[in-house]
Each structure stands twice: as C-alpha cells, then as structure tokens.
Amino acid sequence: MNKVTTVNLNGRAYQVEEQAFDALRAYLDEAARLLADDPDCKEIMADLEQAIGDKGSRCLGPGKNVLGETEMKQILAEMGPVETGGETTGAAHDVGASAATGPKRLYLVKEGEMIAGVCNGLAAYFGVDPTLVRLIFVVLLVLSSGLLGIAYLVLMFVVPTAKTAEERAAARGLPFNAQELVEQAKQHYADLKDSHQRWRDRRQHRKERAFWRSGEKRACEEPQSRPFDGPQPGYGARVAAGIVLPLISVISAALTVASIFAGVSLLTTGGILGWSPPLDVPPWVALLAVIVAYALLAAPLRAVRNASYEALGPRRGWFMFWDGVLWLALVILAWWIAAHYLPGVGEFFQHLFHDWRDYPYDFARAIAQEG
Amino acid sequence: MSSDVKFLPIRKGLLEFLLLKIIAADKVYVADILGRLEGTEFATQEGTLYPLLSKMRREDLVDYEWQESGAGPPRKYYRLTAKGRTQLAELNDYWREINRTIQKLER
Numbered sequence: 001m002n003k004v005t006t007v008n009l010n011g012r013a014y015q016v017e018e019q020a021f022d023a024l025r026a027y028l029d030e031a032a033r034l035l036a037d038d039p040d041c042k043e044i045m046a047d048l049e050q051a052i053g054d055k056g057s058r059c060l061g062p063g064k065n066v067l068g069e070t071e072m073k074q075i076l077a078e079m080g081p082v083e084t085g086g087e088t089t090g091a092a093h094d095v096g097a098s099a100a101t102g103p104k105r106l107y108l109v110k111e112g113e114m115i116a117g118v119c120n121g122l123a124a125y126f127g128v129d130p131t132l133v134r135l136i137f138v139v140l141l142v143l144s145s146g147l148l149g150i151a152y153l154v155l156m157f158v159v160p161t162a163k164t165a166e167e168r169a170a171a172r173g174l175p176f177n178a179q180e181l182v183e184q185a186k187q188h189y190a191d192l193k194d195s196h197q198r199w200r201d202r203r204q205h206r207k208e209r210a211f212w213r214s215g216e217k218r219a220c221e222e223p224q225s226r227p228f229d230g231p232q233p234g235y236g237a238r239v240a241a242g243i244v245l246p247l248i249s250v251i252s253a254a255l256t257v258a259s260i261f262a263g264v265s266l267l268t269t270g271g272i273l274g275w276s277p278p279l280d281v282p283p284w285v286a287l288l289a290v291i292v293a294y295a296l297l298a299a300p301l302r303a304v305r306n307a308s309y310e311a312l313g314p315r316r317g318w319f320m321f322w323d324g325v326l327w328l329a330l331v332i333l334a335w336w337i338a339a340h341y342l343p344g345v346g347e348f349f350q351h352l353f354h355d356w357r358d359y360p361y362d363f364a365r366a367i368a369q370e371g
Numbered sequence: 372m373s374s375d376v377k378f379l380p381i382r383k384g385l386l387e388f389l390l391l392k393i394i395a396a397d398k399v400y401v402a403d404i405l406g407r408l409e410g411t412e413f414a415t416q417e418g419t420l421y422p423l424l425s426k427m428r429r430e431d432l433v434d435y436e437w438q439e440s441g442a443g444p445p446r447k448y449y450r451l452t453a454k455g456r457t458q459l460a461e462l463n464d465y466w467r468e469i470n471r472t473i474q475k476l477e478r
Contacts, residue, residue: 012444031418040425047421047447051401054443080416083423 004066009053010046015065016056020072024052031082038084052079107162107171108155112306115324116156124171131298136364138331139260241308245323248308252301253330259294261338263287263367287366382413387427388466389413391451391459394433400446424449432458 002017007024016024031048035041055075056067067075108117109124119137123130141148162171266286309320393399393407401420408415427433432455435447451459 010444035422038422038425039429044421044425047401047425048417050444051417051421054402057443078416080418082418 002068009056010049012053014053014056014067016067016072017069019069020067023069023072023076027076027079034082034084048079048082052076055079105167105170106159107167108159109162109171112302113320113324114327115152115321117161118152118155118159121159121162121171131295132367135256135260135294136367138256138328139264140364142332142335242319245305245308245319246326248301248305249323249327250330252298252305253327254334255294255297255301256331257334257338259290262290266290284366291367386413386415386419387423388459388462390423390427391432391455391462394449395451395456395459398448398450400438400448404449427455431455 002019004015004017005021007014007016007021028045028049032041032045035044038044052075055078056071059067059071059075106125107121109120110117111120112130113120114134119133120130123133126133137148137152141152160167305323389408390404393404397403399407401417401424404420405415405417424433428435431452433449434452435449437445438448440446
C-alpha cells in the first residue's frame with residue numbers, strides 16, 4: 001500500500017504514488033533549474049508537464065487510475081534530460097574546474113578598507129597584514145613627497161574591485177571551491193545570523209504556502225536567491241557612530257605616526273627622542289616591540305571602528321571613504337607638524353632625505369623581515 | 372547508430388536542420404517529430420526538443436498554433452515561417468556544398 005498524491009500537470013490533475021511524485025518533482029526541479037535563464041522557461045515547463053501528463057494518460061485506463069514509481073521512472077526516462085541551447089551541465093563543470101586552480105589577481109578588497117582598498121588588496125595579494133602594507137605605504141608616501149599618492153589613485157581606478165566570492169578568492173590566490181565557500185559561510189555566519197533567521201522563516205513560510213507547481217515558477221523567475229537585507233540600526237546608534245568614527249580616526253592616525261616615527265627613529269638613531277634602549281637590546285628587537293605595541297593598541301581601535309561602521313547601516317560606503325581620507329589626511333598633517341615644529345624631527349628628516357636616499361628600501365625590507 | 376561522443380556535436384548541430392526539414396514537409400506536433408526521428412541516428416526526446424523548438428520560435432524560424440485533438444488537450448502544431456523557409460533553403464545549399472567537398476577530398 002502506498003500513499004497517493006494528486007499533482008497538477010499543466011492544468012490537469014493526476015494521481016501519483018508518493019515515490020513517483022518524488023521522482024517527478026526531482027525531474028521538474030532540475031528542468032526548472034537548467035531553464036532558469038531561458039526566456040521561455042515557463043512555456044517549456046508547461047510543455048514538459050503536458051508531455052509527461054500525456055505519457056501518463058497512456059499508462060492509465062479503466063482498471064488503473066494511479067501512476068506508480070516504475071511507470072513514472074519509465075516516463076521520465078522517455079522524456080530524457082533537459083538540454084538547453086549551448087550550455088550543458090558539462091560545460092559549466094569545466095568552468096568550475098578551471099576556477100578551482102586558483103588564479104591570483106590584484107583586486108581592490110572592500111572588506112575592512114581604509115580608502116579604496118588598494119593597500120588591502122595588495123595585502124591580500126601578498127598574503128600579509130593590511131596594517132603592515134599601510135604602514136609601508138605611508139612611510140613611502142612621505143619619503144616620496146606624495147608621489148606614491150598618485151600611484152595609489154591610479155591603482156584605485158585601474159584595479160578592479162573584488163565583488164564576487166570567486167574574485168575575493170582570486171584576490172588571495174585561494175582555490176575557489178565548495179570547501180572554500182563553506183569556510184567563508186562559516187565566517188559570515190555569525191554576522192548574518194539574525195537576517196539569516198528571518199530569511200529562513202520567510203522561505204519556510206513560502207514553502208508551506210506554495211504548491212509545488214508554483215515552486216517551479218519561483219525557480220524560473222528568481223534563479224538567484226535574494227540578497228540579505230541586514231538589520232537596520234537605530235538613529236541613535238548611527239549618530240553615536242558618526243561622532244565616534246572621526247575621534248577614532250584622530251587617535252589611530254596619531255598612533256600610526258607615532259609608531260612609524262618611533263620605528264624610523266629607532267633604526268636611524270638607535271633611540272626614540274633621546275631615549276635609547278638598553279645596550280644589550282638589539283635594534284630589531286626594539287623595532288619588533290614597537291610593531292607589537294602598535295598592533296596591540298590598534299586592534300581595539302579597529303574593532304570599535306568596524307562596530308561603528310556596522311552601526312551606520314547599509315549606506316556606510318561614503319562614510320567609510322571619507323573616514324579613510326580623514327585618516328590619511330591626519331597622518332600627513334601630523335607628520336608635517338612633527339617635521340616642522342618638533343625639535344629634532346625636522347633635522348631628522350633633512351638627514352633622512354639627503355643622506356639616506358636608499359633608506360626606504362632597507363627600512364621596508366627590515367619591516368618585511370620582522371613581519 | 373553510433374553512440375561515439377565524437378559524433379555527438381555533429382548530430383546536435385544537424386538536429387535543427389532536420390527539424391526545419393520535418394516541419395517544412397507537414398504541419399506537425401511534437402509527438403510527430405519524435406516519431407519521424409525515432410529509430411534514426413537523430414532519435415530525440417522531449418527534454419531536448421521543447422527547449423530547441425522554443426529557441427527556434429524565438430529566432431522566428433518556426434511558429435505554432437493550437438489545435439484541438441480528438442482525445443486530450445489541444446496540441447501545438449508547428450509550421451515554418453518565411454524566415455524559417457529561407458534558412459532551410461540556405462542550409463540545404465550548404466549541406467550539398469559540404470557533401471561535394473567531402474566527395475572531392477575522397478578522390
């Protein structure tokens with residue numbers, strides 16, 4: 001004895017056994033998926049349903065009014081797999097296979113960017129900490145009298161932005177495959193938990209409401225799942241974020257300049273503003289200490305910054321851009337003030353520019369080794 | 372009938388040509404077309420035929436009209452459009468040329 005379900009095939013009712021129903025549904029779901037991009041998806045689905053119904057009618061008669069699993073499988077085998085114009089599932093598989101080798105490309109990476117994501121993209125490309133790249137960038141920017149800023153602008157407009165998960169994987173040279181996606185999904189899970197729950201509820205609700213026939217229609221009309229719309233933060237939270245962010249920028253800019261100055265000064269004069277480390281401490285250890293101190297102080301600042309960005313809601317793009325500009329401007333301003341008004345610092349730069357032409361390279365190499 | 376995968380693209384590419392030929396000869400519906408192809412190298416199933424016919428209709432090569440059938444629901448009867456007939460004539464010429472080339476190379 002088997003349970004029987006009634007299905008609607010292009011406007012006609014058929015009685016099918018449960019296993020037959022499952023096979024039929026699997027076939028039609030697959031067909032709807034393959035035809036999702038076909039402009040005539042709905043019409044072809046209707047044709048296929050009618051053809052299945054016609055074949056089913058031939059199996060039925062006065063002594064038999066229910067389609068069993070065997071008959072349904074026979075019918076679906078006669079129907080054959082759905083083939084769309086040029087693209088077959090095999091071709092799609094090949095594309096996936098070539099992507100899995102993980103080509104590496106330079107992209108602007110917008111996750112945790114400061115200005116346009118150039119440093120972030122370079123960091124992703126070389127597999128190092130973005131903060132390190134930014135530090136090196138700022139040092140070279142000052143030493144090149146701002147010329148590097150032009151390079152930054154050029155990169156900003158020339159390098160494409162990593163928009164898809166595939167491109168973000170390519171930015172890091174990681175293989176893009178199912179496992180990678182699972183890892184990413186795990187990472188984003190916590191952030192999206194709330195909205196994901198709502199999305200699931202909505203889908204569940206739709207599932208319950210919709211007859212399976214309309215389920216196919218949905219596959220035709222919406223081949224991609226809809227994007228998440230995250231929770232909207234309150235007005236108060238956004239105002240607070242608007243006040244906190246510039247403050248954070250000022251503090252982190254000062255911290256960055258102080259750290260760079262301390263590092264450079266350590267390497268060139270063996271001390272920081274007259275204070276020198278004990279003799280038995282080699283300069284590279286002192287430099288490492290400076291970098292660690294910077295990382296320790298910058299981490300909570302970055303956490304607060306990211307939390308504030310989240311609070312700004314979906315329209316945070318512009319704010320993040322201007323906050324990044326503010327940060328860079330403050331770094332340059334602080335540097336300029338230090339160079340002109342702090343005794344010793346101006347001298348130090350004169351020294352640096354005239355006698356240490358090749359110093360940036362040594363410095364960058366030293367930092368790269370420490371990092 | 373060869374099931375060699377090397378011949379698969381040839382069969383696929385020629386299927387549209389054959390459909391034009393079948394539809395040009397007579398007003399047909401899908402089961403007729405499948406019946407005409409059955410037992411040949413070009414035996415086809417609904418899963419392939421419906422998307423292909425729909426594509427040809429979009430390209431304005433074929434058109435269909437609904438016709439009541441004695442038993443069951445109305446059927447779509449396909450016929451060629453003017454553009455479809457032109458394309459069929461071109462394909463026929465092209466096919467003859469290909470055959471000539473092949474025969475020339477065999478000598």
